[in-house]
Amino acid sequence: MIRLGTLDGRWRFKTGENPGDYTLPTLDDSSWDTILVPAHWHNEGYPHFSGEGWYRTHFESPSRAEGDRLGLRFAAVDYWAHVWLNGIDLGEHEGYFAPFMFDITPHLSPSGDNVLVVQVRNPPDVANLIKGAVTRWDCSDPNGNPGGIWKSVELLAITPTEFTSVSTRTTLVAGDLPILHLTAAVNHGRETVAAALRISLVPQNFQGRTFVFEKRVGIHPGEQELCFDFELPDAALWWPWDWGHPSLYTLTLDLEAVDDGERLGQAVQSCGLREITRGDHWSVYVNGQHVFMRGTNYLSDQYMSTVTPERYRTDVELARDANMNAFLVFGNVEKHDFYRICDEHGMLVMQYFSIQYSYNVNPSLVERGYAVLEDMVAMLDIHPSVIAWVMNGEGDERTRTLLSVPLARRCRQLDPTRLVETASFPIMSQYLLNEDPSTHDHRALRSHYTGLTGRMSGQTGANSLVHEFAYMSLPSVDMLREIGIGHIWPPDWEIIIAHNGRALDLSQHEIEGAVAQSLEELVDLTGRYAGEALRYYIDHYRSHRFTYCNGLYHFLLTDCWPAVTWSIVDYQRRPKVAYAYVKEAFSPVNWMPDCPPVFCVPGQDLEIPLHLVNDLPQDQIGHVGNASLKDAQGNTLIERSYALDCRANSGNQVDVLH
Amino acid sequence: MRSADYYLEMSLVNAESQEVVHHTYRILVREHHIVPLSEPDFGFGGIGYGWFTHELADAGVTCERDDDQTFARICGRRASQVRLLNRIPVRNVGTGDCLQLTIVARATGEMASLCQIVAGLEYTEPNELNPCSDVVCFGPAGAPVRMSLPSNGMWHTLQASLCIPACPVDREMHLWCGFEGAADLTVDLRGLELMR
Numbered sequence: 001m002i003r004l005g006t007l008d009g010r011w012r013f014k015t016g017e018n019p020g021d022y023t024l025p026t027l028d029d030s031s032w033d034t035i036l037v038p039a040h041w042h043n044e045g046y047p048h049f050s051g052e053g054w055y056r057t058h059f060e061s062p063s064r065a066e067g068d069r070l071g072l073r074f075a076a077v078d079y080w081a082h083v084w085l086n087g088i089d090l091g092e093h094e095g096y097f098a099p100f101m102f103d104i105t106p107h108l109s110p111s112g113d114n115v116l117v118v119q120v121r122n123p124p125d126v127a128n129l130i131k132g133a134v135t136r137w138d139c140s141d142p143n144g145n146p147g148g149i150w151k152s153v154e155l156l157a158i159t160p161t162e163f164t165s166v167s168t169r170t171t172l173v174a175g176d177l178p179i180l181h182l183t184a185a186v187n188h189g190r191e192t193v194a195a196a197l198r199i200s201l202v203p204q205n206f207q208g209r210t211f212v213f214e215k216r217v218g219i220h221p222g223e224q225e226l227c228f229d230f231e232l233p234d235a236a237l238w239w240p241w242d243w244g245h246p247s248l249y250t251l252t253l254d255l256e257a258v259d260d261g262e263r264l265g266q267a268v269q270s271c272g273l274r275e276i277t278r279g280d281h282w283s284v285y286v287n288g289q290h291v292f293m294r295g296t297n298y299l300s301d302q303y304m305s306t307v308t309p310e311r312y313r314t315d316v317e318l319a320r321d322a323n324m325n326a327f328l329v330f331g332n333v334e335k336h337d338f339y340r341i342c343d344e345h346g347m348l349v350m351q352y353f354s355i356q357y358s359y360n361v362n363p364s365l366v367e368r369g370y371a372v373l374e375d376m377v378a379m380l381d382i383h384p385s386v387i388a389w390v391m392n393g394e395g396d397e398r399t400r401t402l403l404s405v406p407l408a409r410r411c412r413q414l415d416p417t418r419l420v421e422t423a424s425f426p427i428m429s430q431y432l433l434n435e436d437p438s439t440h441d442h443r444a445l446r447s448h449y450t451g452l453t454g455r456m457s458g459q460t461g462a463n464s465l466v467h468e469f470a471y472m473s474l475p476s477v478d479m480l481r482e483i484g485i486g487h488i489w490p491p492d493w494e495i496i497i498a499h500n501g502r503a504l505d506l507s508q509h510e511i512e513g514a515v516a517q518s519l520e521e522l523v524d525l526t527g528r529y530a531g532e533a534l535r536y537y538i539d540h541y542r543s544h545r546f547t548y549c550n551g552l553y554h555f556l557l558t559d560c561w562p563a564v565t566w567s568i569v570d571y572q573r574r575p576k577v578a579y580a581y582v583k584e585a586f587s588p589v590n591w592m593p594d595c596p597p598v599f600c601v602p603g604q605d606l607e608i609p610l611h612l613v614n615d616l617p618q619d620q621i622g623h624v625g626n627a628s629l630k631d632a633q634g635n636t637l638i639e640r641s642y643a644l645d646c647r648a649n650s651g652n653q654v655d656v657l658h
Numbered sequence: 659m660r661s662a663d664y665y666l667e668m669s670l671v672n673a674e675s676q677e678v679v680h681h682t683y684r685i686l687v688r689e690h691h692i693v694p695l696s697e698p699d700f701g702f703g704g705i706g707y708g709w710f711t712h713e714l715a716d717a718g719v720t721c722e723r724d725d726d727q728t729f730a731r732i733c734g735r736r737a738s739q740v741r742l743l744n745r746i747p748v749r750n751v752g753t754g755d756c757l758q759l760t761i762v763a764r765a766t767g768e769m770a771s772l773c774q775i776v777a778g779l780e781y782t783e784p785n786e787l788n789p790c791s792d793v794v795c796f797g798p799a800g801a802p803v804r805m806s807l808p809s810n811g812m813w814h815t816l817q818a819s820l821c822i823p824a825c826p827v828d829r830e831m832h833l834w835c836g837f838e839g840a841a842d843l844t845v846d847l848r849g850l851e852l853m854r
Contacts, residue, residue, distance in 0.1 A: 532684070584681060591670035596683045606685075608666065622673035629685075632663045644670070657666075 001071060002157040004062045007116065010034040011149075012056040013041070015049065018119070022054050023084040025115040029056045040078070040303045041148040050124035050145040054117065061112045062155055069158040069189075070108065072116075073101040075151030079129055080121040086114055094368055096131055096146070097333040097354070098375030103158065122147030128365070130372045132354030133299055133331030133393075139500050139556065139565045140302045150305040151335075160189040161219065163253060163267035167381055169417045170273045175288060178232045178273045184253055186226060186265065188219045194258040195219045197226060201235075201249040204270065205344065208236045208247070219255070219264065237287050238272030238384040240325045241346030242588050243617055248272050248343060248384075272343055272384025278419045282465035283550045284387065286348070290649065292542075292615050293348060293551025294586045295326030296568075297468060300334055302560045309337040314573050316341045319557055322568075322579060323586035328467060328553040331356035331393055333376050342385035349385045350467075350553070351376075352424075353407065355392040361402040369407050377414045388419035393467075395423055424467045464548065469537055470555035470566035471530035472501065473578055474523045479570040483562050489519050501564030527577020530566070534578055536595070538585035543594035543611040545651050554582060588615040591625045591644065593657070607658060612644050613651035620646040627657055748779065748831045756821040761835065763816065765809040766844045773809045773845060774838045778802030779820055781829035799825040807837070807845070 013035035014022075021027050032054075035044045041053055064070060074081060078096035082089075088107045093100040108114060126135040126145060135145050169181040182199065194216065201211040213230055236247035251271040255264040277285045284291055296319055301307045312335070319327065326348040329338075333354060342349050353373060359365060373391075380386050389411050391404040404422040411420045474496075480486040485495050493501070534554055541549040559571040568579040585592070594609040610627055614620045622645065629638040642654055664685040671678050751757060757779075765773040779799040803818040825831070837845045 535681075584679070587679065589670075591668055591679075592681065593666060593668065593683060596666050597685050610668075620673075624671040624673075626667075626669045626671075628667045630665045630667060632665075637664075 001162060002064075002068075002159065004064060004070075004155045004157055007057055007059055007153040007155065008037055009057075011037045013044075014054045015046070015051060016054075017052055018054065022056075022119070023087060023089075023117045025087050025109075027056070032056070035148075037149045037153060038075070038151045038305055039148060040146045040150045040305045042144065042146055042303055043306065044148070048141075048143045048145070050122055050147065053120045053122070053148060055120065055149060056115065056117050059114050059116065059155070061108045061114060064157040065159075067160050069103055069105040071101050071156035071158045072104045073099060073154045073156055074118075074149065075099045075154065077118070077120055077149050077151075078122060078147050079131060080119075081149075082119040082121075084117040094130075095354075095372040095375050096134070098372070098379055099151075101156070105158075118149060120148055127359060130354050130369055132333075132352070132356040134302055134304075134354075134560075136356045137299075137331065137560075139299070139560060139563060139567075141561045141563075142498075142500075144302050144561070146303050146305075148305075150303075159265065161255065161264040162187045163255075163265050164223070165378065166251070166253060166267045166269060168251065168271050170275050172275045172288060173231075178235045178237065178275075180230045180232055180271075180273065182226075182228050182230065184226045184267065185223065186219060186255070187223050188221055188264075190221065192218060192220045193264070195264060196256050196258055198252075198254040198256070199228075199230070200252045200254075201232070201271065202252070203236070204248040204250045206236055206245055206247050209234055211235065211249075216258070217255075232273065235273055238274040238343070239346060240286060240291060240348050241320065242325050242615060243286065243289060243291065244346075246272065246344060246346030246384075269382055270340070270343065271382070274384050276387045276418055281550065282421075283546065284348075284419065284465075286387070289617065290546065291325075291348070291551075292545050292649075293326040293350075293465070293553070294324050294538075294542075294588075294615070295328055295348070295350070295551065295553040296322075296324050296582075297330045297553055297556035298327045298334075298558065299330055299332050299556070299560045300338065300558070304335055307335060307337075309341070311573070312338045312341050315558055315569075316345050316347060318569055318573065318575070318579075320345055320347065322583040323588060326350065326551065326553065327557075328352065330556070333379070336379070339380055339383040339385055343383055347385055348387050349383070350388045350390060351380060351386050352390045352393055353411075355395065355399075355403065355407070357394050358396040358399045359403060361399055366403060366406055369403060370410050373407055373411060374414060377411065381415065386418065388421065389415065390421040390424060392423040399423075465550050466541060466552040468553060468555045469534075471533040471578070472564070472566045473526035473530035473576055474501075474519075474564055475559070475567075475570035475576055476574055477519055477523060479562065479572060479574065480519065480523075480564075482572070483564075486519070491519060491522065496564050499561075499563045524577060528581075530568075530576075531578035531581030534568075535581040535585040538582065539590070539592040539611075540595050542585075542590060542613045543592065543609070543651065543653070545613055545615075589613070589620050589623075589646070591623075593627075594653075605658070607656055609656050610642075610654045611651060612646045612654055614646040615649065617648050619648050620644070625654065627655075629657070748833050751779075751822060751831050752827065753822055753824050756819050759803070759818050759820050759833075761805070761816045762813055763807055763845060764811060764813045765807045765837070766811040767809040773807045775805045775807050775816055775835065775845075776802050776838055777805075777818065777820065777833065777835040779822060780832050780834060781825045799831060804838075 011034065012029040012032040014032045035041060035055070037055065041049055076097055076099060077093065080092065080094050082092045083102060084090060085104050085107045086109050090102040090104065122145060124145060129135065134140065163184055164187050165185045167183045171179050171181065173179055197215045197217050199213045203210065211232055215228060217226055236245065238246050238248065249271045251269055253267040255266070256262065257264055275287055279285060279290070284293065298315070300312065300315060327342065328350045329352060331352050331354055339349065353376060355369065391407040391411065392399060395404060400423045408420050408422045474480065477486050483495065483499055485492045538552065538554070541552045555566050557567060558569045558573065559565055559567045562571045567576065568582055569575050590613050592611055594611055596608050597606060612625065622643070625642045625644045627640045628636055630636050638657060640655065640657065644654065646652060666683040666685060668681040669678055759777055761775060763775055767773070781799050799822045800820065803820055805816040805818050807814055807816060
């Protein structure tokens, strides 16, 4: 497909139901408002509007090569889109993140002046929408419900022969020989032709070997799939950054007619060679290596139309700089740029589907869920960073049984190469006792919010993946000022609560005995508490790597609006106090105590296990670890020094400090 | 109260770069153990979703999400015992200990309604039948205590002693707290303190 131009710009816009003439080409819409496309209507003078919005614009038919058809492509509309061209109903689309296209060739106006009308419905009944966390989340604006045409609208020339999709999968034979499984879908609008398919893989971000293959194929009228397997000896694999280089290739497919050499079609995309497999519970293997995930939950912005590639890069680099190797994209599908940057930075992505909390499930919702799920898998399939799909976060049993399970079944059919899970659940849920473990393994994904005053409970046994644990803290005073309370002491808790803050009202009086006297002190106290608690559990989970923990995702990296949440980076991407603690605790090689006592009573004996962990693929030899216990006056009560060695990708208890 | 702060200092010297990384951990020695509700760790954040909801649903009641999230709120739908807080870890206690429990709560309902706050301790009991499971059972550590709470919408401070006559050693102890009362009751819990 050849991009001829966009229809981006200012369109006419009106809210409310259609009295009957909104789709007519002859309607005089000059009294309507104007609105920017692409944008969420929230940012265009309609904050917090939920309901029905009508968009109208005119465009001239663009010139195109003879034989080409004209496509109208919407990169994303939130949520239901219904499209008319010159009064003709083109069709509908559901979902907020995925592209969709219409062949408008037969509906173009002979005069060349075309009238495009789009009805966008984004109702306030969010519990019926497959919109995940952008509308149903305790970290987003409770009054927010993003809607509108928020990505570009494009006109495309559809050539007679088109690659409609290209999919690649990698498996490793004998441990290290990559086999690339290539599937290319071709739509051919002419008679059968003998063609040569030339496939090349050119290193994109490293120096290495280029692979070129050529296949003779017969291309028949209509849709067809071309499937080939290629051995790629000495090819560079894609690795998470702490395991190696995230090597990417540029994959190019050229299709040429054999008899006259006419180029029939071309497809170009990025490609990373890596194999994902799963062991017991949630142990994840990348290219055969058991990788411990040090991750964070992530949702960029409630209004993703405002997120630039630079902002995504900032976020990925904040995570990478904090020694994380994984994201958990929670109840939302981000823009392509995020996944592309994760591909480039060697970050793993556990991708949740846009099903958040519980739903009143009915057969219609399941069918709609299938369609939106297919959009997500098709959209993100090319990204090597995406290693797993999870259907639902924090739903109830009914949602899991009636919605998540069939969605997971469909997802496994759509993508048999990635890990698929039904849902994540908190560990403390009592009804887990009654579940049938033969049907699923979702309880291997678990969460907790146990604070420093207590130890984790029920954490022994299964080797699982901790998908969520968190501690709330105030953002910087600058951020509080932007929220409108940066000058108020004592804090205006009502405003903080309106911005997701909770359970903090008493923390101004006591956090481990300290009392804040100013907003700055309270920011520091809550930040240090959150940081220490996060570090405590990160240390603990890592001390038991691969025995009962395969990885962990703290909650969460950034805020998606000006908020007071469990994040470690505020909405303006300023690290909060807790960020430094998380960065320290996520060091790939770390020397740490396992559950050091936080509170003791006088006379209690202390026993503190000391662990060295090494998440890297290289042995760690000859390091020196020191541990000392001091009182508040700085007097040393205990002092130890250890010569530390640790094999690659392992951990061990070095000593117990008494 | 005798109290003191101690610090565990850890440092790692990298063999190649000689880079030194320091970590410091605070250890607070206190005579009593306070569980302030200000800590976002009680599952309050889970009201309206998450594990707390599931448990309540099993008990045949619904919960009402408290928008400001400054206290736990449960609305009873039938006269039965409902847990407001479930299994808050309590450390450093065992057989023979008696703990002083202080609770700040309020109940709202019909004038004639009776409300009793109920609290107890439970210890973890590993699931012997399925040692590979992460499911853990709990056993009672002594009898629960009951405290009457007038259902007049006012905040009240209630106190009781929780004693542990016997429990297995090396088990984690947990505090739970709930209420018993009529179907129309709404109970809010704002503060809780446990002292040795």
